[in-house]
Amino acid sequence: MGLVHERDLDRQVALFRRNRPSAQAEGASVLDLVHQAADQLRNIEDRAAAAEARALTLARQAADQLESAASQIRELQSLRQAAEAEASAANTRANEAEQMLRAAQSEIAAWENRLSTTEERARNAEARVMEAEKMLIRVEDAIRNQLLAKRQALAAAA
DSSP, X not given: OHHHHHHHHHHHHHHHHHHSOOHHHHHXXXXXXXXXXXXXXXXXXXXXXXXXXXHHHHHHHHHHHHHHHHHHHHHHHHHHHHHHHHHHHHHHHHHHHHHHHHHHHHHHHHXXXXXXXXXXXXXXXXXXXXXXXXXXXXXXXXXXXXXXXHHHHHHHHO
């Protein structure tokens, strides 16, 4: 059995030696593998360069958008400050108008009091005038009665 096994081994070694490529073929194969590896490295570098270019483009776009947003924020802050200043001025004018309204209402109330007092005086004066007219009518009637009585007495004496 040992002999059979050795013969198979010898055959396999012989087959291996026959099937084994020559040194020149091995060199070409290795060179081919090196070229393939170099091609793969170039592909990797190309993809890396393209990815870097995309990343730079995205970074520029993001920076532009950020600057635009910052500009818009500054503009909105400026508009907000202007609106706040305008609101403050309007609030001041409203306060002044309220003070003027209160002063006008106070003045109107004072004039209404004066008018009421004047109306009361006018009513009192009118009542006195009516009383004086009544008194005048009584005086006129008394004078007329005296004159009539004197006329009648003179007419009776004559």
